[in-house]
Amino acid sequence: SQQGEEDPQALSIQEGENATMNCSYKTSINNLQWYRQNSGRGLVHLILIRSNEREKHSGRLRVTLDTSKKSSSLLITASRAADTASYFCATDQGAQKLVFGQGTRLTINP
Amino acid sequence: AAGVIQSPRHLIKEKRETATLKCYPIPRHDTVYWYQQGPGQDPQFLISFYEKMQSDKGSIPDRFSAQQFSDYHSELNMSSLELGDSALYFCASSPGPSYEQYFGPGTRLTVT
Numbered sequence: 466s467q468q469g470e471e472d473p474q475a476l477s478i479q480e481g482e483n484a485t486m487n488c489s490y491k492t493s494i495n496n497l498q499w500y501r502q503n504s505g506r507g508l509v510h511l512i513l514i515r516s517n518e519r520e521k522h523s524g525r526l527r528v529t530l531d532t533s534k535k536s537s538s539l540l541i542t543a544s545r546a547a548d549t550a551s552y553f554c555a556t557d558q559g560a561q562k563l564v565f566g567q568g569t570r571l572t573i574n575p
Numbered sequence: 576a577a578g579v580i581q582s583p584r585h586l587i588k589e590k591r592e593t594a595t596l597k598c599y600p601i602p603r604h605d606t607v608y609w610y611q612q613g614p615g616q617d618p619q620f621l622i623s624f625y626e627k628m629q630s631d632k633g634s635i636p637d638r639f640s641a642q643q644f645s646d647y648h649s650e651l652n653m654s655s656l657e658l659g660d661s662a663l664y665f666c667a668s669s670p671g672p673s674y675e676q677y678f679g680p681g682t683r684l685t686v687t
Contacts, residue, residue, distance in 0.1 A: 496673060561625060561631040
């Protein structure tokens, strides 16, 4: 992948637990965006974090960015069954495109 | 709020046929992107347009072409279709470069 790795590739947790997904990338970036995708459906934008930001929150989502380590993490707190989906990170590397990671398949068990 | 509109949502074509996919961006968004997502794969960037001019090009085959029109909608034209072109094709729009990209629901293309 041009992007790097997402870790883990798959994650299964119980409803109510927190889920953490990690993303690494290889080049300098303008921003990093996280998306959710239900099977075969569209990509839903979750959050954008710019290269000069270290942490961002949106509802139950918390995103961190460490540009020195070229990594980001997405934390979903108090998970719900409806959070079951694939989660992708995507980097804006200065050209007018997003480079996606391979995604993490998250399963929330009731 | 208005979202990105793509048409058609599903398309079935035979090998060597042509296909045209349409994308209508969110109002006042001047930047459009096209991505291809194969089964079990992450989305791959194809091409983008900013203010009706091509702004970046990714792994788009020479058999494909695209343009953005004066009303900012975009069309992806695909010719000499191959079985490997079967995929989900997403259009995204943003209010400018390096802003959030909002994706449409996708067009599922099946080539038989």
